Amino acid sequence: MANSTPPAAEAAPKVTANRGVTMADVAKAAGVSRTAVSFVLSNRGNASISEETKQRILEAVQTLGYRPNAGARALASQRSDWYGIVTEIVTAPFAVDIIKGAQDQAWLDRKFLLIAPSDQADAVGPNQGLEDAAVEKLLEQRVEGLLYAATFHRAVHVPKSVSEVPTVLINCFDADGKLPSIVPDERAGGRVAVERLLQAGHTRIGVINLDPDIPAAVGRLEGCREALAEAGLELDPELIVSGYATADGGYEAACTILDQKNRPTALFCLNDRMAMGAYDAIKERGLAIPQDIAVIGFDNQELIAAYLRPKLTTVALPFEEMGALGVQTLASLTAGQPITAHQQMVDCPLLERYSV
Amino acid sequence: MANSTPPAAEAAPKVTANRGVTMADVAKAAGVSRTAVSFVLSNRGNASISEETKQRILEAVQTLGYRPNAGARALASQRSDWYGIVTEIVTAPFAVDIIKGAQDQAWLDRKFLLIAPSDQADAVGPNQGLEDAAVEKLLEQRVEGLLYAATFHRAVHVPKSVSEVPTVLINCFDADGKLPSIVPDERAGGRVAVERLLQAGHTRIGVINLDPDIPAAVGRLEGCREALAEAGLELDPELIVSGYATADGGYEAACTILDQKNRPTALFCLNDRMAMGAYDAIKERGLAIPQDIAVIGFDNQELIAAYLRPKLTTVALPFEEMGALGVQTLASLTAGQPITAHQQMVDCPLLERYSV
DNA sequence: GCCCAAAGGTAACGCGCGTTAGTAAAAAGA
């Protein structure tokens, strides 16, 4: 009799399937112990579970919408499967490619990448300490390793806490040389650029140089000299001028070079932004690229190189490769394996477009 | 006697301080219970700990180099303090600003941002399913909310799992209109751009238009028309031409506009890449910017706008703001608070440079 | 002298999971 009045409140106890489903729930549903479920899900071979119950368990997982709790797993297994990467998200264009490379590689290795913000530029600015705090937070998450990436190739000071966990530097190196690092091979890149110009028949080559204090400038110029030397040529001191690393700087440098009595037939710009300015100087003089003057850049800043007219032939910085290699190196390190070299150099490939 | 030979093996048992220090260790060192330590560290007011023991505990924390285990804390407290953001890291320049904005805001709110890769472009490509897997991984980490960001303003299809947790869309919206979203106010942006030109005295304005299927093109053009209407003007159909969203596209469009009998005195380019091409077309004709022709862009792609000569006046997309607002909205959502609007529009500010 | 309250703590459970040591039943020798 009492049953004849259906209790309305119990009409819809149907849970949304997932929220808060645990292994114990799955075990109950499948009529086995929690241990059995754990064994099946991490398919440890050492324990023997019959094919039949295994299926039953997997089915329960499916219908209940069970989703493992990564945190609990990490706690119990003592491994988080996380790497941390600290970098300036801020100065966009470059860092992001490093992250992408690292991210992709981490994904392959079933690792998760925890990205923490930094403000390297602000070493003494208002955000002082942000970076240390970021590293601290990453360590609280028990990352198994740390990646430290710079937006341009240079020496850096890393927060001291990084020493508590394997660490790899990307696109930078520490002053004391304690930590393994991955950097672009600037020298080889400069060489490849100039070789391309030589191959196109140019022998009189102008160089728009960068601030000579940064590793990029030193390496690229060195590579340039090497290539010339191999062809029995030398760099005419009159043909090498420095400028600010901007389009305006490139424009002015290009003007002084182009207005000399014995004008070069090709220009090696140490970065793309300066090449952008050089384009203007060249066009202003009624000269055609590449017919009258060939131009080659460095950095492969997509937004510039791929949209200049004509599109710029340039040497690319291998950001994605460095990111990926960083993760691989970290994997070796955390596994206790030896790494190939303390400082690994990655090639800078030539990107042919239409300015040579 | 036996003591006279110092055992070399025991010479350096000094641990590096931190690795594996737990609350129990701190408690022992301070001579209190683990509970007391927990109370002090999370300074819960309800429990009373004397100032003296409190100091003793904090001191022990310091000397032992104790660092809380975020995973364990999350497990016990049932809140991870994480938000997940899924976006294409790939198509760099834009996504990164959204991330930065979100990251900064999250940092303020003491939340951690977990970034997962996506390949929206590959909806049917080889990476099919990457995005679903990414969301799945984020949920396994028990993120408290999800941000889904697109690299350009458009409609998207989100993985169904997102419904399990509060979700906010950034720079995009879902076709069914179920999820709250944050988008740039394209219309107001277009309006602001044209108003600037009008204010400079231009009445005959050419428009380099985008593919009319995307929200950006529709909105910006609408705003443009509004501004003109308010000034009692109309858009001359002859002065509006579409092209590919590239520098080449902009160049060609600009050519057709400039070569008409009654040339405009200003050009509104619906994005900066096209403005870049327009610059070439203008300079080629011996015209000066902004004296003969004023140019205004849209997007504020730094690498272009800040390096064109003269530097481009343009309307900026509020990526950082949208990212930050996304996190704020998510915070309201997870706290169970109502949000201001289902679709929030963020202003696009005008960036004055030298092309008008 | 007795009761009560506050101050200053602590014991112990549970979060969701990995893992080791074991156990019960069936199969295989002997």
Add this chain to the structure above:
DNA sequence: TCTTTTTACTAACGCGCGTTACCTTTGGGC
């Protein structure tokens, strides 16, 4: 029939922490 091995599991502990409920002083009011 009695051991031994194999198969198929399960009980129970611990990971590091938050939290609730309880316990012991000490001081004060009556």
